[in-house]
Amino acid sequence: MQASVTPLLGELLRSAARRHPSHDAIVFPDHRLSYAGFSYESHSLARALVARGVRPGDHIGILATNRPEYLPLLFACVLIGAVAVLLNARFRTQELRHVVRHCDLKWIVTGNLHAVPNAERLLEAFPELLQDTARLALAGDAAPKLEHLVALDDTPRGPFEPWQDFLNSAEDVTEQDLICITDTVEPMSTALIMFTSGTTSMPKGCALNHHSVFWTAAAMRDRLSVVHQDVMWDPLPLFHMASILPLFALMHEAGTFLTDHTVDIDRAVKQIHEEQATFLYPAFPAIMADLIAHPDLKPETLPCIRLINNVAHTEVLEANMAAMPLATHISAYGMTELSGIASHTDPADPAEERARNCGQPYIGVEVCIHDPETNLAVTPGSQGEICVKGFSVFQGYYKQPEENAKAFDEAGWFHTGDMGSLDTKGRICFHGRLKDMLKVGGENVSPLEIEAWLSTHPGIAMAQVIGAPDERLQEIPVAFIELHPDARVTEADVVAYCAGQIASYKVPRRVIFVSEWPMSATKIQKAALRDRL
Template sequence: MLQSETTLTPPAEVEAAGQHTNARVLAQSASRWPDRPLLLLDGERLSYAQMLAEAERYAAALLAQGAGPGTRIGILGPNSVEYVKLLYAAGMIGACAITLNARFKEADLVYALDHAEAGFLFIGGQAKSFMDFRAMLVRIYPELQGWDGKAPLSLAAAPHLRRLFNFGDPDETVWPDEAAFLAAATPTHLDQARRLRDEIPSQSDALIIYSSGTTAHPKACILSHRNLSQIGMSFARRFRLGPEDVVYNPMPFFHMSSMLPMAACRAAGAMQICTGHFKPQEALRQMQDERATFAYVSFPTIVGGILNDPGFAEADLSSVRLLHCVGPADLLRRYSESLPGVRFVNAYGLTEGSGVPVWSDPWDPADDPFTHSGKAFDGLEIAAFDPETDRRLPPDTRGELRLRGFCRFSGYLKDEAATAQVLRADGWLCTGDLGYVDAGGIVTYDGRLKDMLKIGGENVAALEIESYLCTHPDIELAQVIAVPDGHLFEVAAAYVELRPGARLTAAEVVDYCLGRIASYKVPRYVRFVTEWPMSTTKIQKFRLSREFAAEEYFDIKQMMAKRRAVCAAG
């Protein structure tokens, strides 16, 4: 049953975890499992004891460079071992890490660095062939063109930025690199870092994550160490993680899909496999060779890449007991058929809720991971509300999903109005998502509150049409958007990705819907894609074109009339 509205008590070990910062959890785990591998990233392997020692070195260097409690440290780069060291080091001294989206365009980067008042910025040159961050910074901050790496920074568009470092760039000869960063530290700084590690309160800010969206600028979500420690411990409890577990996770570090399993692994002594650039063949090899137990692969674009790789049939994935992916039920069932013996886990979450606070329970037979998102972690409460009246709805009634408990983020940086809209005085976090919560607390996600189509006066969830389209054996993935219509106000337009080797026409996609879903829900436009506009790991629907030519329009009435004529004649 759902917990009462007045009593939200996390399990004792989750509550205890909330008293610690990320660095203190790392230190505790290093004491318990010093030689246990914590991280494997593109061939570099570090144990818990090694990561703690490296984090202390980095923390001492930060102090020597002038950072301290409250300093905001921007990190812009691909997944790397240095990135993880910086995360732990920042938390150790009470600084806050700004995990900048590596796919940010120049305008978003300028905004984020100024908005967050970043005092330090670390960029990574490890993925220079994919993204040259140094060149980007020179374009947006012309003062850097002739910077010798030694003179004090003075950037008109980033007045708070005092230190800039470029790690892992083989072509760098001027801007300070990792060696220059570490050189300033002394034993005194190291002692200070260790002392601060034990003094920083768990309520202090750990991360600032800029969430993408359709607004003019991304919103800056603030998460505390307490948020991360408690959500990580809850994850470890739900999935019974221990030191013997190996979690494969190719998600980017600037996203909670990576921060959450990282928090769970350090709480449980487990190992996490990460990468700077996802390659299906390499993923299969690592999961096989490292005997991965949890494939945290999350999204159809990644799962499909693994299952469709030529080496999948020969790969030994017998060690994998759990696989996480979200998507339409029929698509997940199709994936499951390719991985017999692996338990799928579904989820629901948002950055404002500390990442993912709702998960299916693989040991609960009533919690169907293909159709349900699962249950909130112990100590949290979730319910559906009428978004207009704020009235809590009965079980199995569709409404806005709202959360209460330790997962609530601290708020949006410098945006009290937006924070007040989502963090209510009665403790609820308004998610902006639609769904159902049954009497047993099992959640069924039903799309975004604003991801709705208004077709002829009927409210239609895009997810409903997407889910049906994905039942077609030749369709890998579908996304539905609203397109203006002179008669129905809006109609559905479907963007479709086909399975490898499949052949399908737009007319056949529409015909598959006729007579099987309500006629007003049938897409009037269909386009095929091979690549999606992405922000981190999510498809950015707002970047899908809503401009369609008249000849692309499918007249459903005419198609139905022809079908009836054929049936009558035959």
């Protein structure tokens, strides 16, 4: 990508549509959108947003699973300089009440599709919405900035504007009116807020500007030699960077992006065959294992697949390479705070090396390994905290100055909370997490989030959550619980208490009741709890 290009996400779409209007952009099993169609729908939705009073800087929440309207709506937001706040479709009552208020959402677009009733969950989280159908201050003090709700599907109750009525409002704004707004969008303005769990009790909003995401996607394109003819299969949720960043990288070359409403391996294999995918992006071991096990996915019948991206332990990557030997297998290091990815393995490196590291940082991204105690750089090969500088680093956690002060040091390094090292070639080797976080089926999960909810149960005196290894999901949450005297609480009671209040992947899969805790001088020793598993 030439330096003269304006690094705006809206320009990424406009450029691709100008160069390859008839080429497939987004392909679902039951829906296909060309770049011309993608651009037209995005601009129409942008005009509708403007007609309804949305302006640059307004926060627009998208609460939905993967569906054809999702990406045009996202691009409609960034075209006019609004901030697309991509809400995890698995959030339930506690998370939704927190993020809607904390992130100052002015609008929420949602719906009920594919057995995920997001609109209903929003109403459960904000019963205030059913008490007053006025268009202003819909949720009162619970979400004082919230002004408007739009339903993607037929929603029988609540103050939702029907999707078609919203679409029709585009007629009130001309293309020239739209240009007057799109021309004011600046590369350093916030484009996206996406969520990650950390050491706080609730999801944190990561603010990402156009410049960071645009150039990180370009760097991914360059490292992996993405070309116009590439057809990428990535069924991951569109509210995840593991889906959004690969899409943006592909859009730099106007390639084709294959996705689906949910991860369905039968449909996936059919789609990979029919569309002749060249690049698979399962990312997580469970999805890759299901692909390999599928009887219709035979490597010799798919010579078109040139790249497969996964993030996994060395042994898993080596097994993937053996199962799909005709493709080049790559891995990466990243997180939402780094616009998704900071490094990728070089496809030209030998396979045995690609299985053992995460590659060199992208050009323009610096990585240094710091001693967690002294914050001094360590020698090559030594382990420490992975710290990052460069264009890929996010703007910060939205409205969380204390978290930002912890995350960024005086020299401007972002401290990832991950343990790693750099080999003699400057490639990142990941060794685990410093932050006490779980990785459940690709989702980052803060134990404190689960512990905070469990502690509200009247029978629970104390709860500690740790991760137990799981072959399919990498880790599963296990809750150690001390009950109040005379309390009668079962494992089933604990699970039922969590259901519908926190996301399903955060619900403990095991509950272990204890009467005493392994302690250091001041803290519970979670390592000792892990030894009990």
